[in-house]
Amino acid sequence: MITLALDTSTPYLTLALRWPGGELESTERIERAHAERLPGSVQALFAEAGLDFRAERLVIGSGPGSYTGVRIGASYALALARVWQAELLGVPTLCALLSRQPGLQAPALDARKENVYGALYRVEESTVTELSPPEKYTQADFAALAQDRGAELRQDAVPSGLSLIHAAGTLAQGQPQLRLSYL
Template structure:
């Protein structure tokens, strides 16, 4: 089954299409603003490179914490695309996505605890601990 992932939560825009854990195509651009202008183009490019949306089973999008405007753009786009393609849309926290990017099968660090942290500004951080996948705190 194929999956499309969209991340607009932080200072960038990331889109990837994967199948059975293998990334078929991906794009990433650093940007603080302008997600709404680029998101559709990046999804189009990723889909074209991966051979389209045939077999797409779900769309996953980050739901925060992060930039309110970026999150709103990503969620609205994912929900619209999900409705157009009649595919489910799943939300994943930005911290879970960040932690998941560290652990990969066969990696020497696989299964070790991971602390995902994001600058919340004003001297604060968003943080969550994960152990082998699920959150522990």
């Protein structure tokens, strides 16, 4: 099965492809140029992988993020899913900040005014488990929560499309109903 992941809710354009026998990802900081860069970047990723422009599954980072950024990615993914008749799964953008190393992880995104949007996850080789749902915290409170739980704090890490695919495929993170969230 060919899976395309994309996330446009952060200043990064995050893309990944996984197919039988391979995987490829691209993450580029583009600030607010998602609408201009997304279609061409997705086509270029398929070309680099040597694949036809078609996937059976799409995974989208569903936020939190800027209203415009989240909507750009969601609109593009919904359109591709309809055209390709592909499955579409939504995964919290915080999952894109998870490393693939096993353990407790506390990903967080800047929510302005000394706040973060964060959650706690247990990452294992074959599963990602949400221990606390994404919500808004003060930076200090979230750092203390991560420390108390012995979790690796991953604040403003560079997002990974392959981490989105991993989270979507391992548990109830991949939601067939797309629920978008905004900072």
